[in-house]
Amino acid sequence: MNTAIEQITTLRKEGKLDEAIALAKELIQAEPENPVAQYQCAWCHDTAGLEKEAVPYYEKAMELGLSPEDDLAGALLGLGSTYRTLGRYEAAAETLAKGMQQFPDDRSFPVFLSMAYYNLGRHHEAMTLLLQNLAETTSDPSLFAYKKALLFYANDLDQTW
Incomplete structure (x- = not known):
């Protein structure tokens, strides 16, 4: 360096x-x-x-x-997050989605993308990303016990039986 x-x-x-x-x-x-x-x-x-x-x-x-x-990943995350804090929600979502595609193992992208989606009124997509990441990464025993249910519900919170 x-x-x-x-x-x-x-x-x-x-x-x-x-x-x-x-x-x-x-x-x-x-x-x-x-x-x-x-x-x-x-x-x-x-x-x-x-x-x-x-x-x-x-x-x-x-x-x-x-x-x-x-550290392209850091730059994409930083720029996407910065766009969001400046109210440039579309640019934020586009940048963070690009980062998610290029760095699929980096869990920070979908979490930050969920915030941009929230700001865009895309609440369903925001919650899906958050719930999936929570269920897939948690080690908390009380949540881990419900991993399968969380992943199931993450895809459609509006479904009722």
Whole structure:
């Protein structure tokens, strides 16, 4: 990993977000085609509560070909979540669904997608994703005992007998 990227990551983890953002922007000035620098800059802005400012950096990182090895999953999740917090629900759902397709084993995508679906009024789809993920990942004995029922109901909460 690039020394500057390591420094940015360390600063972000230490909560020194202004310093991390400044260093990320310096790196982008020096290496504008570096998708990892763009992603790190986005992540720092996002962590600092500067979601609107984070978006172009996320988008640029992916446009430049951020790879799975360089945390494409994190960028897709970050961008999708950020779109949702900015009220861009369609873009959020599209981005998170793309992440879910590309990273089917990453359980964070369907959970965040369920929130975007909720915001879009797609409550059935939101609940289906949440219930499926809850049932498939829980180790709580009181819920695990009802795994089969939860998975059955997740597909159609409106059905009655």
